[in-house]
Amino acid sequence: MKIHQIRPQFSEFIPDNLEEGVLYISERYKTASHKCACGCGEEVVTPLSPVEWQLRKERGLVSLHPSIGNWNYACRSHYWIRRNAIQWAGGMPAKQIALVQAKDKADKTRYVGQINRLKDSVAQTTAANSTTSNKPSWVTKALDTLIQWLTGR
Numbered sequence: 001m002k003i004h005q006i007r008p009q010f011s012e013f014i015p016d017n018l019e020e021g022v023l024y025i026s027e028r029y030k031t032a033s034h035k036c037a038c039g040c041g042e043e044v045v046t047p048l049s050p051v052e053w054q055l056r057k058e059r060g061l062v063s064l065h066p067s068i069g070n071w072n073y074a075c076r077s078h079y080w081i082r083r084n085a086i087q088w089a090g091g092m093p094a095k096q097i098a099l100v101q102a103k104d105k106a107d108k109t110r111y112v113g114q115i116n117r118l119k120d121s122v123a124q125t126t127a128a129n130s131t132t133s134n135k136p137s138w139v140t141k142a143l144d145t146l147i148q149w150l151t152g153r
């Protein structure tokens with residue numbers, strides 16, 4: 001079961017059996033350990049150093065930076081520990097989300113381009129028709145309605 005809170009426990013040594021929902025911190029050995037917040041039972045060791053994890057303490061509340069990304073475990077959990085709270089990351093890493101958003105935008109641009117090309121060709125057709133033939137007005141009206149429907153306006 002996913003947890004949403006974690007309790008810091010400072011001790012010299014990290015116990016062999018970790019309890020869920022507890023973040024064990026050994027300042028002496030500059031390391032912290034906890035059981036994966038997803039409930040899978042895996043033990044997560046976060047060495048505390050400027051290039052690994054940094055621990056911040058504020059009136060009994062602890063935060064770890066950067067986030068905990070358990071990519072090597074089956075659960076692939078990703079979360080932050082901020083002020084004793086577990087903040088779950090979305091299903092996708094941020095970089096992947098950015099890629100998806102960029103693709104969505106590109107699709108939208110392409111779609112609008114198609115609509116505009118369709119509009120242009122219809123405008124040309126109707127302009128040509130108005131001089132050469134007597135196209136019933138309901139045809140152009142129907143085309144307008146179609147375009148409005150396509151563009152959602």
Ligand SMILES: [Zn+2]
Pocket residue numbers: 036037038039040041042070073075076077
């Ligand atoms: Zn897990």
